[in-house]
Amino acid sequence: MNESELFDQLRNLRTASTAGGRAKHKPLLLLWLFGRYVKSHSAEVTYAEAEEQVGQLIDAFGPADQSSQRDRAAMPFVHLERRLWELHDGNDQPIPPTPSRSGSWLRRNSARGRLRPEVVAHLFEARTLLAAAETLRETYLGEHEAEQIFRAVGLDRTFKAHNRAAALPTTAVRSFTTTIDASDYDSRLRRQAFTWLTELNTKHGGRIPFGLLQEFRFEGKRIPLMDPQAGIRKPKELGSALSLRTTYTPPKKQRPYEDELDANGLIRYYMYRGTDPLHFQNVAMRRAFTEKRPMIWFKGVASGLYQPHFPLWLTKDEPENLRFLISFE
Template sequence: MVVDENGLHEQLRRLQTDKVGSQHALHKPLLLLWLFGRYLDERSAATTFEAAEDPLEQLIDRFSPRRVPAAQAFWQLERTLWTPTQEDGTPIDDNIPRSAKWLRDNGARGGLRPEVVDVLDEPRGVFLAADVLYEYFDSSVVSALRSEVRLVPPVFLRSTALKREAPSTTTTKLPQPSRTKRREVPIEFERAVRSAVFKWLEDLTAQNGGPIPFAQMANFIFDGTRIPVLNPQSGIHKPAKLDSALSIKTVYRRPTEERPYEDELDESGRILRYKYRGKDPLHSDNVALRNAMERKLPLFWLKGVDPNANYEAHFPLWLTAERPEQHLFEVSFQGPPKS
C-alpha cells in the first residue's frame, strides 16, 4: 500500500509491463501520466473508460513501442495505485481480460487511490511522480510526452524539481509554505490588475457572443507586461506578479460524468463552494485563495460549458468563508466578506 512519496515512486518503477522481444508495452505508464495530467488540470482523480479511451489510444499509438489496446491498461493497472469498477461499483477483476466493448457496456470507471492522490498533492508531488514514469521512455520523446499529457511544470520548478536524475531511494521535499513569510503585493496593484482583467473578459465575451475559447485567454497584457490570468493545468491560478489568487476554474462534464472535486453550484449554475487543491490548507494554491479572501480581493470564475474548451467567465466574485474541515471556500457574487 502506498503511504508516502518514496513508496509511490517505488511502485511506479515496478509496474508490470508486457514485453515481446526487446519491446515493452507502455500502456500502464501512459495511463498513469494521462491521469496525473488530468488531475493537475481538472482536480479529478477519477475517470470513465469512455473519457479515457480515445486519448489513451492516441498516447499508446505515439509513445509505446508495442501496441496494446487502451482497455488493457484500464483493467490491468496495479490495484495498489488505482481502483477500476463497473458502473454499479462492482470491482473489475484484473485476471480476466476485458474488451473495450465490455468496459463501455458496463460503464467502467476508475480512480487513483486516495493515498496516491495525497502524494500528488505534496509540493511538486505530481511532477516528481511523472518524472519516475518518464524513466520508461526514451529520453528523446520525454519532452513531447510531457506536453501531450499536460504535465509541463511551472517555470519556477523547471530548473530544480524536474531534472531527470537516476532513481534514488530518497526525495527531498520542499518546506510547507509559511503565511507569515509571504510577500505583500500592494493592494492597489492587485485591484488595478483585476479591474483590467474584468474589462478584458467583458470584451472577449462580447466578441465571441458568449463563451470564450480557452486559448483566447492566454494573452492578457497589463501596463505593457503579459500577465497569465489562468493556468491550463490547475483549477486555481495566482499569477507570479500577484500575491493572491486571481481565477478559479470548473471544467465541463457531460451529464453522465462525475464532477471533479464536488464544486457546489446553485440552481442557476453559479458556483457556491469551491474545493481546496487537495486537503492541505497550506498548499500554495489554497494559501493564494486564502490571501484573496483575507484581502477582500475579487476573482473571476471560468465555467466550462462544452467539451471543446469553451468557458463562461463569471465575475466579480469573492471568497467569503473557509471551511477547513470540508476542504473548501464559500463563494459569493454579492460582495467581499464582512469584517
C-alpha cells in the same frame, strides 16, 4: 503510502517485455492521468473519456499492435496496479483485474477508474507529482520520447512553471506548490460561495433559512450549497465535497451523530456517512482532504435555520474512528 512507497510502486509496474524494452501502456496511462489531474484536479475518469486519448498515446509511443486504438487503452485501464488505482462499473461495483476486459465491455458497463486517495494526497504537491512523472520517465521511457509524451499530456507546462518557481522567493514557491491552478472552476465556485454567504449571513443575522441556501448561483447555474437529505454535499459539478451540516437538536435531546463541538461551539470532527469508508460521500470528503479544498459547515441553530462557518479544513482522515478531523485555522 509514503512518497518512497509511491515511487517504488511506479518503478515496479507489471509490464510485458517487448523487443524495444518494457511495454509502456501503464506508464502512458499514468502520465495521462497526472496531466489530467493538473488541468482538472480530478483523479477520476470514465473509460469512455480515456480510451481515445490514451489509445493515441499507446499507438504513438507503445509497441506495434494490430488491435484497435480504442481497445489498446483497455489493458492498462483494467490491469493498472490496484495499490495505485480503483476500478468500478456503472453500479459502483468493483471490477477485478482479471479476467481481462475489452474496450467494448468497459464502455457497455460504464467503467470508471480513479487514482487511490493516498496517491492523490501526494500528487497534490507539484514537487511530488513531477518527481513521480520523472520516475516513470527514468524507468520506462527514452529521453527523446519523454519530451514528446510530456508535451502530449500537458506536463511540460507544469515542469516549466515549477522551474520558474524555483527561482522565485520562498513565498512564491509556496504559493505554487500549494495549488497547481488557483483559477480553476472548483476554487472560483468556493470563493464566490464564501462571498455570497458572508452577505447572506449579515442580512439574516446568522440564521439563514434552508430554502435560501438552495438558491446560490454560479456562472448562470443554480448550485444548492446544502444537501436536502444528507449531511455531506458534493455538487455534481465538483470533484470533492463542498459543505457539511449539523442539524439542529433541541435542548436535552441527543444528536444523531456525535460530532464533538469545542468551547466556541465549532465542530471538531465530522463522522463518516455510515460505516463504509468507500461510501461515495465519504470519498467526496476524502478528496476535499487530499486536495486541500476549503469547505463550509452549516450549523443548525433552529428548525430550518442555519449559521454558516467557513473556511473549514479537513486536517486528518481517521477511518479507524470513522471520522474526519476539522480545523477553522
